[in-house]
Amino acid sequence: MKTVIIYKSKTGFTKKYAQWIAEALSADVFDATKVDIDMIKQYDNIIYGGSLYAAGITGLKFITKNFDKLKDKKLVIFATGASPSSQRVIDEVVSKNFTSEQQKYIKFFYFRGGFDYKKLNFFDKFLMNLLKLKIKSKAKDKLTKDEIGMLSIYDRPTDFSLRKNIDVIVSYLQG
Structure with missing residues (x-):
């Protein structure tokens, strides 16, 4: 095959x-x-x-x-x-x-x-920054596991x- x-x-x-x-x-x-x-x-x-x-x-x-x-x-x-x-x-x-x-x-x-983040193109970086701002604007006790995880890896390659x-x-x- x-x-x-x-x-x-x-x-x-x-x-x-x-x-x-x-x-x-x-x-x-x-x-x-x-x-x-x-x-x-x-x-x-x-x-x-x-x-x-x-x-x-x-x-x-x-x-x-x-x-x-x-x-x-x-x-x-x-x-x-x-x-x-x-x-x-x-x-x-x-x-x-x-x-x-x-x-x-x-x-x-x-x-x-x-x-x-460094490997993203300009448009994807823009969208990710919007997502990060949206997540950070939430109250800490309202964050999902995925959102907490995203914030923890956002600034370092993972x-x-x-x-x-x-x-x-x-x-x-x-x-």
Whole structure:
């Protein structure tokens, strides 16, 4: 079975996971900007990885707009984010990114990545500053765990990625 990993990474965490998966599966790996549908259709297993952006998976449109051409393949999507994994996060991401039809064909995984403010582009820095101001304006006793966590890592690069996290994808594709 021929496997490809395609990824879109803003700060490097998704790319890191994509490369680890490629090594573990002896698969080809490509930045999403360097692929087209004809290139991808030759693979049996297609893995797409993107970072989360307001619960949306960056670059996922490549897969969703070509879904009818890919649904007969084994489709795996993973997303990376700074938040710890929880069923609530996974359910929100799945419902926001995939139709009920797509959910029948796509296996989704979430991996905790990290946060590095310095690697964000100008617009993302602007949005993150707005988020930080919004969180800081709340009363301390009204902050969620995620908000407290975000404030604690905001000013320093933080990497939560672990190579062992990819084992679920590797097992899924080999099983």
